[in-house]
Amino acid sequence: MCLYCGEPKPLGDFLRRTGKRSGSEARRGACRDCRKRRRSAALEAGDEASDPMPPSAQARPHEALPAEVEAAEAAPKRRVRRPPPEPPADAMLEPTREAELRPTRQGTIRMRGRTDKGRRWQQETDLEMARCLVREHAAVLVNRFTIRRLYTNRTFRRYILERDRYTCHFCGEYGDTIDHLLPRAKGGHTTPLNCVCACMLCNQNKADRDLDEFMEDAEPLDTFLSAGNRDDRSDEPFATRPL
Structure with a gap:
C-alpha cells in the first residue's frame, strides 16, 4: 500500500530496504508513480534541494591555502642512519x-x-x-x-611504538605509525626485526622503496649527535621530552 496515493501496488514499484532485518515486507513508502510525480514537481518549482550542483559548489580554480604553500616550500626532513632494531x-x-x-x-x-x-x-x-x-x-x-x-595486531603495534619510544626511525621526530624496513611488496614480513616506528611523512615517502634507497642521503648517527643534537632514544622517558 502506497503511503501517498493509498493504492495497492506490486512490490516491485517500491524501493528495496536493505539490512539484516529486511524481508519481504520491508518494501514500503512511495510507489514508483508517486516518486516520479514528486520529482517532476520539485524540478518545476525550482527546488534547491533537487539541484545536483548548487552555485556555491560549482567548479572553480583551486586556491592554495597558506598551510599548503608552507608545506610545499618546506625543506625535506633531515634523515639519520640508525642501527637496526634489536631482538626482544x-x-x-x-x-x-x-x-x-x-x-x-x-x-x-x-x-x-x-x-x-x-x-x-x-x-x-x-x-x-x-x-x-x-x-x-x-x-x-x-x-x-x-x-x-x-603478538596480536594490537600488542605488536604497542610493542613497536614503546620499544622505539614513539620516535621515528628515519628522522628522529615524533612517530605513531609502523613501517617495514624491507617492504612487504618485496618479501618483508611483520616481525620485530623488520618493523620500526615512523612518522606519517616518512612512512608515506618511503612507500615500497628499499631502506638503502630511501636513506641514501642520510647522515650517520655519530655525526648527527656531534652536531649538537640529542638522541631521542636516550634513557630519558618520552613523556618528559618536548615534542
Whole structure:
C-alpha cells in the first residue's frame, strides 16, 4: 500500500530496504508513480534541494591555502642512519630453532595465534615464511610442524611504538605509525626485526622503496649527535621530552 496515493501496488514499484532485518515486507513508502510525480514537481518549482550542483559548489580554480604553500616550500626532513632494531629482551633466552621445522604431508606449516579479542585462530603457511617468522622472533616453535605467533595486531603495534619510544626511525621526530624496513611488496614480513616506528611523512615517502634507497642521503648517527643534537632514544622517558 502506497503511503501517498493509498493504492495497492506490486512490490516491485517500491524501493528495496536493505539490512539484516529486511524481508519481504520491508518494501514500503512511495510507489514508483508517486516518486516520479514528486520529482517532476520539485524540478518545476525550482527546488534547491533537487539541484545536483548548487552555485556555491560549482567548479572553480583551486586556491592554495597558506598551510599548503608552507608545506610545499618546506625543506625535506633531515634523515639519520640508525642501527637496526634489536631482538626482544626475552628472545635470547632460547634459540629460535627454525631449522627443526618440517612441512606436513601437504607441504605446509601450521600456524596458530590469537586475535585482539583473545579468540584462537589457525592457518597454514609455507616453510620459508614460517622459518622467517621464527628467526625474526615473531613466532615460536610448538613442534616441528607447528609455530605460534607471539603478538596480536594490537600488542605488536604497542610493542613497536614503546620499544622505539614513539620516535621515528628515519628522522628522529615524533612517530605513531609502523613501517617495514624491507617492504612487504618485496618479501618483508611483520616481525620485530623488520618493523620500526615512523612518522606519517616518512612512512608515506618511503612507500615500497628499499631502506638503502630511501636513506641514501642520510647522515650517520655519530655525526648527527656531534652536531649538537640529542638522541631521542636516550634513557630519558618520552613523556618528559618536548615534542
